[in-house]
Amino acid sequence: MKRSPQDTDASARKITRRGLFLGGLQVSFAAMLVGRMRYMQVEQADEYRDLAEENRVKFSLLPPARGLIYDRNGVLIAGNEQNYRIVIVREDADDPEAVLNRLRKIVWIDDAEVKRILDEMRRRSPFVPVTVADRVAWEDVAEVAVNAPALPGITAEVGLSRSYPRADDFAHVIGYVGPVSDYDLSKLEDPDPLLQIPRFQIGKSGVEAKMELDLRGSAGTREVEVNAVGREMRELDREEGRAGDNIQLTVDADLQAYVQARLAGESAAAVVMDTQTGDVLAIGSAPTFDPNKFVRGISSKDYSGLLNDKYRPLAAKPAQGTYPPGSTFKMVTALAALEEGVIEPGESIKCWGHVEVHKRRFHCWKRGGHGPVDLAKSLRESCDIYYYDIAQRVGIEKIAAMARKLGLGERHDLPLSAIAQGLIPTKAWKREQRGADWVIGDSLNAGIGQGFVLASPLQLTVMTARLATGQAISPRLVRSVNGVETPVRNDGPLQIGTSNLNAIREGMYEVVNARRGTAGRSKIVGDDLRMAGKTGTSQVRNITAAERARGVFRNEDLPWERRDHALFVCYAPHDNPRYAVTVVVEHGGGGSTAAAPIARDVMLQAFYKGKPPLEAYPANQRGTIQTRQRDIEEMLDMPHDERVKAAEGRA
Amino acid sequence: MSYLEYNVKTVPSGLRKVLYLNWSLVLLLIAVASVGFLMLFSVAGGKMDPWAMAQMKRFALGMFLMFVIAMVPIWFWRNMAGLGYLISLVLLVLVEVIGSVGMGAQRWIDLGFMRLQPSELMKITLVMMLAAYYDWLDIKKVSRPLWVLIPVILIMLPTFLVLRQPDLGTSILLVTGGGVIMFLAGVSLWYFGAVIASGVGLVASVFMSRGTEWQLLKNYQYRRIDTFLDPSSDPLGAGYHITQSKIALGSGGWTGRGFMQGTQSRLNFLPEKHTDFIFTTLAEEFGFLGGASLLTLYVLILIFCAVSAFQNKDRFSSLLILGISVTFFLFFAVNMSMVMGLAPVVGVPLPMVSYGGSAMLILLVGFGLVQSAHVHRARQK
Structure with missing residues (x-):
């Protein structure tokens, strides 16, 4: 207009006036934007830079290789085997279901598993590998590789998993590993980030558990750049972890295998110890189980089979099991009495078969009695009356002190699960634990290793070694960790009179080598390898007066779990001791018949580092021995899982 | 002076007009667009496809349109204002009826060769309409209630339609842009005081209506406001955009992480990194210096427009130039406030930089009008 x-x-x-005003507003706003930008990009830059890095960089842990476990000669007992796993990547497989169906012609996958795999693939991002099959045989992996063009998205990955080439020989020593459980996490105050890895394996029992920190090593790290949906774009940094330390045990794998084979069929324990160094050369427990099953995930049927077996295969009997030591305790009582001077080795005590103390009758195992009994005879023929007498004279406190000196009632420090302390009773102990006063009958029972007294086969072996050497030697199971030798523990002389010790040793020698010795049938022939030992037959039931009047039941007539435990402790050579051996056969009957022959076989095996010559056995036994040697050789040639059946057959 | 009083001989004619274009403005626009190409090249991982090349072609088309519009005398465009406004309004109604659904809102009319977004068109035609209205209106009547009501209706009609789509960002741009022209035309400040006061009342009622039957915004719009106010309340959901955008921007520092080195954009943490959030990529890769430089270019464009407007004695031309420059200002001000976490995410692109056809074409059309006004301005003899 x-x-x-x-x-x-x-x-x-x-327009100009208002335009200028408006321009002013606009420029101020722009200046404010610049200010805001400066604040965010300059003042807060570091904070945001960190957030961006956090977005971009993901850390993942590289599990280290677990330390290996060897025997004393370098034989592998626990190793890491390559474990093939087949995985599928959704984005690479055009049609995952079709690919899986083709794969199923090569590798067995059941229907439920297929469903799980498909579900998991749907849930995860398309580039995340999903495990299809674990522990796949190498042949199958090879076939999958050959058929790769027909199986897009399928790859084989290799990982490490624990394996025990000696299978059940070392089940109770090495133990086994298993995935970390919530329970483990709550129990361990172990901040190691490795434990957060799903299904990371840690030691669950035995050396694997007790030396977990040495064996585990430390984690490596991998730094990768990921994008917004978590896909790895590239590796930024990689730091390899440190593998776990290798451990060498003192155990001799071949001797251990022999011990396990020799014990097979029984519920028994055996320990072989080097008397000079305390090295545990074999520590057998029967029956046993295959720890590999636990690593791979044991079936509930197998597991309940192990749990319900009355022979308790899962129990580590040599160190965990405690038994009344019976007559094997008599050396302790005798030494205590000798040291206190309440008896002389040559002094005789009359045995009438029983003795009356405070109107209670205490019996000798030999109904008719032994007649006059001196120290040597008391051990040789295992007279009970002699020990009832000297136990009363010396008193329980002195006996207990001697027992402790010899390594009983002490929890020896070995890396094994559940090391038993055993029990050496005292007056104070009874007052505290039982709320009752010590009575003289308790002393009598303790004097012959019955009553409250309990000891593990390991403790009895230590006792035998100490008696043999006069040195306070302690057992050692780990020879070296990562090449660094574990020191031998010897606390020096026991402070026991040499003549007293010699008197005991003489008695133990006669047990095996004298004509009337209880273990006479288990002697070793040969001047340079004479064995000294002591039998033990420990009652697990009370014999009533009525039964005694009628005649004590023979073991064979009793149900298994009411039979006596058979024990035998020994060392050899008697004049220059090198090995101490203990054998305990649960409910095996008499020590002389059930335990001593095993101990002799084991002792000879240790000496000859393999099959001993038949000449080491008395001439009249060589036929049976030869048969047994052949049986065991056959058994050792079998795969481990068949040995169990063979052992059952033999029993 | 109205154009009728022009000494027509002082206005350049024919191809000579090209010499009288505001070339500084043209160069600034090319500079800003080039920043856009660079960033689109970067977010595509160092490739011209899929964004940079397409954007360059659109820019070339837009520049061509700008020149064509600039050649046509401004009085022709003034006469077209009413028609343009009417067409835009009809098209807005049409999207209501036949518009295809995109991004959860009806915004496009599919023309086959391109998607026409009438709300974008309206940003320019509304400015033209209001400028023409105030050019026609007797200056003395500007503040009379009836003559104030007319432009208010002219603004509210398209705003209402756009809000229904719903497109909060464009509604804000229309209302603010329109209001600014009324302000420039000399409408009494009392009205603005009243509007600001009632605006505060409206905001209050928007919040108070929430959850009731007559709530004024859609739920997603409320959620955007929520996450704007507290992005950390929902870091993986709706707040994700703002949080990641701030991280990208902040991590740029003084000089940035280097061209194509921005981890936030390269690794896809940034949402909509090639469209509304492209500024964060710039700020991440070129830092404070890069961001401030772009802002400087924008402010220079505003200044050149203002100078051109103040030189121009024609009321329509001045109002048009300032109106378009304010629209341009609103684009980048809202977008930058949004990516810096100062405003809720409303979906306004960064002008001339963000990938997208309609917005750039419309802005270049707008600048074509600015150039036309500049070329055909009355000159002192």
């Missing part, structure tokens, strides 16, 4: 010049000027002035 037509406007006057005045109007036009007024309009232009107003």
Whole structure:
């Protein structure tokens, strides 16, 4: 429209005025934006830079290789085997279901598993590998590789998993590993991030558990750049972890295998110890189980089979099991009495078969009695009356002190699960634990290793070694960790009179080598390898007066779990002791018949580092021995899982 | 002076007009667009496809349109203002009726060769309409209630339609852009005082209506406001955009992480990194210096427009130039506030930089009008 010049000027002035005002506002706003930008990008830059890095960089742990476990000669007992796993990547497999169906012609996958795999693939991002099959045989992996063109998205990955080439020989020593459980996490105050890895394996029992920190090693790390959906774009940094320390045990794998084979069929324990160094050369427990099954995931049927077996295969009997030591305790009582001077080795005590103390009758195992009994005879023929007498004379406190000196009632420090302390009773102990006063009958029972006294086969072996050497030697199971030798523990002389010790040793020698010795049938022939030992037959039931009047039941007539435990402790050579051996056969009957022959076989095996010559056995036994040697050789040639059946057959 | 009083001989004619274009403005636009090409090249991982090349072609088309519009005398465009406004309004109604659904909102009309977004068109035609209205209106009547009501209706009609789509960002741009022209035309400040006061009341009622039957915004719009106010409340959901955007921007530092080295954009942590959030990529890769430089280019464009407007004695031309420059300002001000976490995520692109056809074409059309006004301005003899 037509406007006057005045109007036009007024309009232009107003627009300019207001325009300038508005321009001012705009520039201020822009300045504010710059300020905000400066604040975020300069003042807060580091914070945001960290957040960006956090977004971008993901850390993952590289599990280290677990330390290996060797025997004393370098034989592998626990190793890491390559474990093939087949995985599928959804984005690479055009049609995962079809690919899986083709794969099933090569590798066995059941229907439920297929469903799980498909579910998991749907849930995860398309580039995440999903495990299809674990522990796949190498032949199958090879076939999958050959058929790769027909199986897009399928790859084989290799990982490490624990394996025990000696299978059940070392089940109770090495133990086994298993995936970390919530329970483990709550129990361990172990901040190691490795434990957060799903299914990371840690030691669950035995050396694997007790030396977990040495064996585990430390984690490596991998730094990768990921994008917004978590796909790995590239590796930024990689730091390999440190593998776990290798451990060498003192155990001799071949001797251990022999011990396990020799014990097979029984519920028994055996320990072989080097008397000079305390090295545990074999520590057998029967029956046993295959720890590999636990690593791979044991079936509930197998597991309940192990749990319900009355022979308790899962129990580590040599160190965990405690038994009344019976007559094997007599050396302790005798030494205590000798040291206190309440009896002389040559002094005789009359045995009439029983003795009356405080109107209670205590019996000798030999009904008719032994007649006059001196120290040597008391051990040789295992007279009980002699020990009832000297136990009364010396008193329980002295006996207990001697027992402790010899390594009983002490929890020896070996890396094994559940090391038993055993029990050496004292008056104070009874008052505290049983709320009753010590009575003289308790001393009598303790004197012959019955009553409250309990000891593990390991403790009895230590006792035998200490008696044999006069040195306070302690057992050692680990020879070296990562090449660093574990020191031998010997606390020096026991402070027991040499003549007293010699008197005991003489008695133990006669047990095996004298004509009337209880273990006479288990002697070793050969002048340089004479064995000294002591039998033990420990009652697990009370014999009533009525039964005694009628005649004590023979073991064979009793149900298994009421039979006596058979024990035998020994060392050899008697004049220069090198090995101490203990054998305990649960409910095996008499120590002389059930335990001593095993101990002799084991002792000879240790000496000859393999099959001993038949000449080491008395001539009249060589036929049976030869048969047994052949049986065991056959058994050792079998795969482990068949040995169990063979052992059952033999029993 | 109105154009009727022009000494037509002082206005360049024919191809000589090209010499009288505001070339500084043209160069600034090319500079800003080039920043866009660079960033689109970067977010595509160092490739011209899929964004940079397409954007360059659109820019070439837009520049061509700008020149064509600039050649046509401004009085022709003034006469077209009413028609343009009407067409835009009809098209807005049409999207209501036949519009195809995209991004959860009806915004496009599919023309076969391109998708026409009438709300974008309206940003320019509304400015033209209001400028023409105030050019026509007797200056003395500007503040009379009836003559204030008319432009208010002219603004509210398209705003209402756009809000229904719903497109909060464009609604804000229309209302603010329109209001600014009324302000420039000299409408009494009392009205603005009243509007600001009632605006505060409206915001209050928006919040108070939430959850009731008559709630004024859609739920997703409320959620956007929530996450704007507290992005950490939902770091993986709706707040994700703002949080990641701030991280990208902040991690740029003074000089940035280097061209194509921005981890936030390269690794896809940034949402919509080639469209609304492209500024964060720039800020991440070129830092504070890069971001501030772009902002400087924008402010220079505003200044050149303002100078051109103040030189121009024609009321329509001045109002048009300032209106378009304010629209341009609103684009980048809202977008930058959004990516810096100062405003809720409303979906306004960064002008001339963000990937996308309509917005750039419309802005270049707008600048074509600015150039036309500049070329055909009255000159002192």
